[in-house]
Amino acid sequence: MIEIKNLTKYFGLKKAVNDISFEVKKGEVLGFLGPNAAGKSTTMRMITGFIPPSSGTAVIGGSDITKSPIEALQKIGYLPENAPVYPEMTVRSFLEFCAEIRGFSGTTKNKKVDETIEKCFLKDVTYQPASTLSKGFKQRVCFAQSILHDPEYLILDEPTDGLDPNQKYEVRTMIREMGINKSIILSTHILEEVDAVCTRAIIIANGHIVANDTPDQLRARSGLHGAVRLVLQNADAEAVKNQINGIPGIKEIEIIDNTNNRVCLRIYPENITVPLADKILKCATENGYQVETIHTEQGRLDEVFRMITEVGEARSRLDRIVTHKSN
């Protein structure tokens, strides 16, 4: 288990990370979300001991990173932001170097390196110096380095940055598979990634945690969540609106589109726990409309993200005012 305890970081007078605490259990893939400069990388650098926290600590599998860093680092695989790799080394010698540092030697070392090269699709570039590799390959080489020793805990800073859609898909599949018996923290600003791999997401803004929930629960915070989207052929918008308004439990009806006799409506329920779709469908067929599509919206992560991070920003502005006054 990874326990983050009250991590705080000041850069000069600026508070980059403000009293962050959370836990990641085995089998969890935690998505670390936030706008640029929200403190994602700083937090990950503190968890991996690269920069010392101003206060607080991270405990990785029982080892405190500030007190016994080497013990803690042995359990971690870390992919830093921008995936640094020694430019003059070939992919194979780089991975061999990392394997040696991780304590492997002889045939075990070769086996580990071969396996990792296979797993990360690096066969074609095995003997190429890293300086000649494209961004996507460098990313994968550095990713390979982080999983080489099959660590219990993985910290990945933007693991799919610079990859093409196919490579993104492969890396995400890998992370999801590994997530079953590891604890993984990954940072990203791509929201679809959270859906694709994460079991839980933490959103931070200006150094504060502003949300900590499953992707589904986060989506449920969206204003769209539970609304029914209905598309009808050969219908008159106002007439439909009036007919549907007769159904009990409807809060509001929004006409999204109304062209060429094709009407698209969004119907918001009063209470999202009471399903409306069947009643609306019944009403539409009874009135003889041709139903093209009907579905209940799940809510959109990007909308929730925007809503939450703007609140976070407001909160940090308030913080500044308060500190200013108390000074």
Next chain:
Amino acid sequence: MPRTLRNTKIILLRELTGYFGSPVAYVFIVIFLMLIGFFTFSVSHFYEAGQADMRSHFEWYPWLFLFLIPSVAMRLWADEKRVGTIELIMTLPISLTEVILGKFLAAWFFIGIAQLLTFPLVLSTMYLGAPDYGMIFCAYVGSFLMGGAYLSVGSMTSAITRSQVVSFIIAVVACLFLVLSGWPPVTEALVGWAPLWLINLVSSFSFMTHYQSIQRGVLDFRDIFYYLSFIFFMLYTNGVILLIRRS
């Protein structure tokens, strides 16, 4: 093998393959040999001197090292910072001491290789007369130790910045000071007004003072201790700077 030794060796070997995997090593060795040859033969007149010793060779080391060693040392940390690999190396399960030592020893070893390649000169001297082998051996040891001292300064300045140029310039200036503080014109400038203990202190900090006595064939424990403690102090400072600068 104890962990520290093993890890230091892994870092050392990686650094060495790094040198020889890029043009740095070859350019350095060729230029070093060309320059030292030029000074020994054309400026100090090795043949014309008519003596079977290598003084005309070794007297140039402090000046050549002044520019060449900072050029090797400047990439030690500045490059790691520029490329970002410092984040990788400092989050691997190894201690900072092991990394600093491994990197330093690799560069020192590399300079040692360059020095060993001056062996044809030893052969020439042997062919021309009967040199004092003890003196030649001492001079090699002394110049190698002095090289290590230059290198430790360069390693330290390299940790300050991510710019290799800045690191180079600071290292050259710092080393120049350490060389000149024992140089007769500087010490003579102090004579007459400064107390004797100050003159002694300043000149005892000089690479030159300690180098000259070793070069004369006297391998004094105090001189060796001076260089080793100097290197230790610089590398320790190097570590402190890295720890401070990472946040």
